[in-house]
Amino acid sequence: MTQFLQAEDLASLEVDKKIGKGQFSEVYRVKNKAGECLALKKIQLHAMKDKKSKDDCMKEIDLLKQLEHENIIRYYASFVVDKELNIVLEIADAGDLSRLIRHFKKNHRLLPEKSVWKYFVQISRGLAYMHSKRIMHRDIKPANVFITSQGVAKLGDLGLGRFFSTQTYKAHSIVGTPYYMSPERMNETGYNFKSDIWSVGCLLYEMAALQSPFFGEKMNLYALVKKIEKCEYPPLPSNIYSQQLRLLISNCICNDPNKRFDAEQVVIIAERMHAHCQGLPLPENPFQQRNSETPSNQPISSES
Numbered sequence: 696m697t698q699f700l701q702a703e704d705l706a707s708l709e710v711d712k713k714i715g716k717g718q719f720s721e722v723y724r725v726k727n728k729a730g731e732c733l734a735l736k737k738i739q740l741h742a743m744k745d746k747k748s749k750d751d752c753m754k755e756i757d758l759l760k761q762l763e764h765e766n767i768i769r770y771y772a773s774f775v776v777d778k779e780l781n782i783v784l785e786i787a788d789a790g791d792l793s794r795l796i797r798h799f800k801k802n803h804r805l806l807p808e809k810s811v812w813k814y815f816v817q818i819s820r821g822l823a824y825m826h827s828k829r830i831m832h833r834d835i836k837p838a839n840v841f842i843t844s845q846g847v848a849k850l851g852d853l854g855l856g857r858f859f860s861t862q863t864y865k866a867h868s869i870v871g872t873p874y875y876m877s878p879e880r881m882n883e884t885g886y887n888f889k890s891d892i893w894s895v896g897c898l899l900y901e902m903a904a905l906q907s908p909f910f911g912e913k914m915n916l917y918a919l920v921k922k923i924e925k926c927e928y929p930p931l932p933s934n935i936y937s938q939q940l941r942l943l944i945s946n947c948i949c950n951d952p953n954k955r956f957d958a959e960q961v962v963i964i965a966e967r968m969h970a971h972c973q974g975l976p977l978p979e980n981p982f983q984q985r986n987s988e989t990p991s992n993q994p995i996s997s998e999s
């Protein structure tokens with residue numbers, strides 16, 4: 696893959712078409728000199744809070760450029776041209792997970808458990824890799840999991856939202872994603888690695904239930920906050936989805952961040968279940984004997 700190191704390289708990118716628009720950005724499909732398809736994200740710098748946010752955002756992008764994993768959208772380069780921040784990204788050509796979920800919902804079908812694990816194991820591998828590099832995603836949700844035509848799931852849109860104007864960002868996050876907000880984020884007690892785990896648990900639930908665990912018709916923000924605080928969500932049907940799936944969800948969606956699994960634990964369970972659904976023998980469950988660390992009301996596993 697050609698590396699883009701200079702702003703001048705932007706001129707050599709051939710814009711194919713606009714593929715999307717976000718609150719602060721526009722995304723284009725482009726081709727480089729070698730004919731490779733890439734995504735070019737253009738962000739208006741005036742949307743940034745202040746000079747410090749701009750500098751911090753650039754530093755964060757430099758960190759993101761170091762991430763190299765099959766299940767994470769690559770950040771190849773970034774440069775500022777005409778008060779616009781340009782980020783050259785790997786392109787995902789087959790939509791995102793929210794589209795897949797909507798498709799199943801519209802057709803009144805559930806995603807088979809095998810497919811849930813096929814995608815989830817990839818998502819959790821990407822997340823465990825990010826966390827191992829001490830980077831949080833901060834905005835895990837189905838719309839930020841891209842899917843390629845080869846069926847590869849990739850975490851994208853790594854949360855740069857916090858660098859944008861507080862007013863715009865807060866207003867936007869309330870319109871956009873409050874369903875996935877962890878209790879500590881709601882209470883503004885600080886985002887941490889375990890907040891990503893809460894969100895990935897919500898995502899796993901949504902792949903099975905086809906809606907967020909805390910979804911409610913015509914629900915106001917206050918009711919949503921209460922639901923989230925109480926971890927109140929409808930159980931998944933036990934005749935359709937395995938107990939392991941439900942247990943993993945409950946080990947991610949739990950109120951106390953210290954009692955949640957970490958990304959490594961999530962990936963181990965996901966790998967086991969993915970292998971199991973492929974008809975391979977179940978690898979040993981390392982959490983079977985971990986009773987002392989098991990959240991009191993949430994058994995880690997009870998293999999059937």
Ligand SMILES: Nc1ncnc2c1ncn2[C@@H]1O[C@H](COP(=O)(O)OP(=O)(O)OP(=O)(O)O)[C@@H](O)[C@H]1O
Nearest residue numbers: 714715716717718719720722734784785786787852
């Ligand atoms: N690397 C990519 N490959 C393919 N499509 C992408 C890529 N990055 C973004 N897109 C698409 O471009 C659109 C806009 O993305 P963008 O990240 O700018 O905003 P958003 O995340 O949708 O919204 P917001 O930033 O307001 O939360 C989305 O539909 C997204 O699916």
